[in-house]
Amino acid sequence: MSEPAPQNSEPEPxxxxxxxxxxxxxxxxxxxxxxxxxxxxxxxxTALNVAAFAxxxxxxxxxxxxxxxxxxSLESIHVWAGEYWRIVSYMFLxxxxxxxxxxxxxxxxxxxxxxxxxGTKRFVLFYFLTGIAAGCTSVxxxxxxxxxxxxxxxxxxxxxxxxxxxxxxxxxxxxxxxxQAFFAxxxxxxxxxxxxxxxxxxxxALHLDNAAHLGGFVSGFAACWVMxxxxxxRRNGWLAIGAGVAALFVFAARPWWTPAGKDAxxxxxxxNAYLAGNVVTEDGGSSWPHDIARGERFLEKGCxxxxxxxxxxxxxxxxxxxxxxxxxxxxxxxxxxxxLDPGLDQQQH
Numbered sequence: 001m002s003e004p005a006p007q008n009s010e011p012e013p014x015x016x017x018x019x020x021x022x023x024x025x026x027x028x029x030x031x032x033x034x035x036x037x038x039x040x041x042x043x044x045x046t047a048l049n050v051a052a053f054a055x056x057x058x059x060x061x062x063x064x065x066x067x068x069x070x071x072x073s074l075e076s077i078h079v080w081a082g083e084y085w086r087i088v089s090y091m092f093l094x095x096x097x098x099x100x101x102x103x104x105x106x107x108x109x110x111x112x113x114x115x116x117x118x119g120t121k122r123f124v125l126f127y128f129l130t131g132i133a134a135g136c137t138s139v140x141x142x143x144x145x146x147x148x149x150x151x152x153x154x155x156x157x158x159x160x161x162x163x164x165x166x167x168x169x170x171x172x173x174x175x176x177x178x179x180q181a182f183f184a185x186x187x188x189x190x191x192x193x194x195x196x197x198x199x200x201x202x203x204x205a206l207h208l209d210n211a212a213h214l215g216g217f218v219s220g221f222a223a224c225w226v227m228x229x230x231x232x233x234r235r236n237g238w239l240a241i242g243a244g245v246a247a248l249f250v251f252a253a254r255p256w257w258t259p260a261g262k263d264a265x266x267x268x269x270x271x272n273a274y275l276a277g278n279v280v281t282e283d284g285g286s287s288w289p290h291d292i293a294r295g296e297r298f299l300e301k302g303c304x305x306x307x308x309x310x311x312x313x314x315x316x317x318x319x320x321x322x323x324x325x326x327x328x329x330x331x332x333x334x335x336x337x338x339x340l341d342p343g344l345d346q347q348q349h
Contacts, residue, residue: 038112038116039111039112039115039116040120041111041115041120041123041124041127042107042108042111042112042115042123045107045111045127045157046104046107046108046111048092049092049094049100049103049104049107049157050100050104052092052093052094053093053094053097053100056071056093062093062094062095062096062155063095063096064287065152065279065286065287065288066152066273066279066287066288066289067289068093068095068152068153068155069152069153069289070289070291071089071093072085072086072089072090072092072093073086073089073090073093073152073153073154073155074086074087074089074090074135074138074139074153074154074155074212075150075151075152075153075154076139076142076143077259077263077266077267077270078153078270079139079252079253079254080253080254080257080259080263081257081267081297081298081301082297082301084253086135086153087132087135087136087139087249087252087253088128088131088132088135090135090153090154090155090156091131091135091156091157091159091160092157093155093156094155094156094157095155095156099155099156103156103157103158103161104157106158106161106164107157107161107164110161110164110165110168111123111164113168114126114164114167114168114171114224117171118167118224118227122227126163126167126220126223126224126227127160127163127164128160129163129219129223129241129245130159130160130162130163130164130166130167130216130219130220130223131157131159131160131163131216132245132249133159133163133215133216133218133219133245133248134158134159134160134162134163134212134213134215134216134219135159135212135215135252136215136245136248136249136251136252136253137159137211137212137214137215137216137248137252138154138159138209138211138212138215138252139252139253140211140215140248140251140252141209141210141211141212142211143251143252143254146262150207151266154209154212156209156212158208158209158212158213158216159209159212159213159215159216160216161216162195162212162213162214162216162217162220163216163217163219163220163223164220165191165195165217165220166216166217166218166219166220166221166222166224167220167221167223167224168224169188169191169221170220170221170222170224170225170228171224171228172185172187172188173225174225174228195213195217198213199213215248219241219245222241222244223241225237226238226240226241258305258306259301259302259305259307259310260305260307264302264305264307264309264310265309267298267301267302267307267310268298268299268302268307268309268310268313270295270298271294271295271296271298271299271302271310271313272295272313273288273295274288274289274290274291274292274294274295274298275292275295275296275299275313275317276288276290277289277290295317296314296317298310299311299313299314299317300314303333303336303337306340307340308336308337308338308340308341309337309341311333311334311336311337311340312333312334312337314333315329315330315331315333315334315337316330318330318333
């Protein structure tokens with residue numbers, strides 16, 4: 001019967017190479033700071049999203065009625081009223097912890113390889129270009145499909161993230177050499193199936209901004225296709241993309257917008273809510289961001305555009321504020337309201 005090996009015996013020689021390899025893998029694994037230095041833009045964008053969410057959470061959270069609009073959500077009436085900055089600000093807002101975690105998971109997973117492929121400066125340009133294109137597509141979608149209007153607007157980085165996915169698809173198409181090989185690739189088909197599933201979920205289950213996702217994906221594919229083109233082809237490609245995004249922005253912003261119908265009703269309702277600091281709901285009522293300047297601006301725009309109810313609401317507001325010339329201003333506004341809608345004056349009396 002063999003004797004047990006002594007406890008202080010040396011390890012068998014054949015085990016040494018395996019232990020050395022494991023130790024080296026552990027030593028070679030980059031730290032989180034090394035990963036951030038390798039993809040600084042991705043790290044900064046992630047930090048900004050987390051910081052914005054934390055700050056809003058300390059203010060009471062974004063799920064309060066009207067809070068998303070207060071912090072910069074993408075809502076069509078506000079954009080058409082001149083708040084074009086919302087086409088950028090919405091990218092750094094999220095509706096909850098899971099929304100933030102899911103989007104940042106995609107950003108951290110997909111962003112660094114693309115940032116290294118494009119370079120830091122081009123990745124910055126790419127991210128904001130696709131995010132803006134996604135925002136414009138979202139607003140344009142509310143024009144083409146009025147039933148998709150969301151009172152609190154749209155938030156999230158997913159439009160730009162779909163742009164990153166579109167860019168990766170463009171690079172993969174470059175590698176494979178043809179669209180036939182591209183669509184035959186298992187990895188590509190898997191990603192496209194996932195996109196299709198999320199789109200279906202956005203239509204039938206969750207209220208996702210599929211228009212923004214589509215705009216981000218298409219603009220991301222196009223922008224990365226141009227960036228990876230031969231130098232002689234890039235100039236014309238950039239001109240085409242620039243013209244396309246500019247046209248999309250003008251179509252979405254609608255600087256010529258004249259509120260009418262449901263849009264006019266929404267404008268006046270938003271204005272009254274901002275002036276009063278509360279809004280009437282089916283359950284009775286709830287608080288709303290108190291922003292007198294925005295409420296007055298909305299009513300002035302509506303009144304100038306010929307919305308009688310906006311003129312009447314502005315007259316009531318001026319009288320309530322008690323300015324020195326309030327009587328004269330309200331008289332002029334009520335006269336215009338009655339000219340625009342004689343029935344309104346009859347209802348008042």
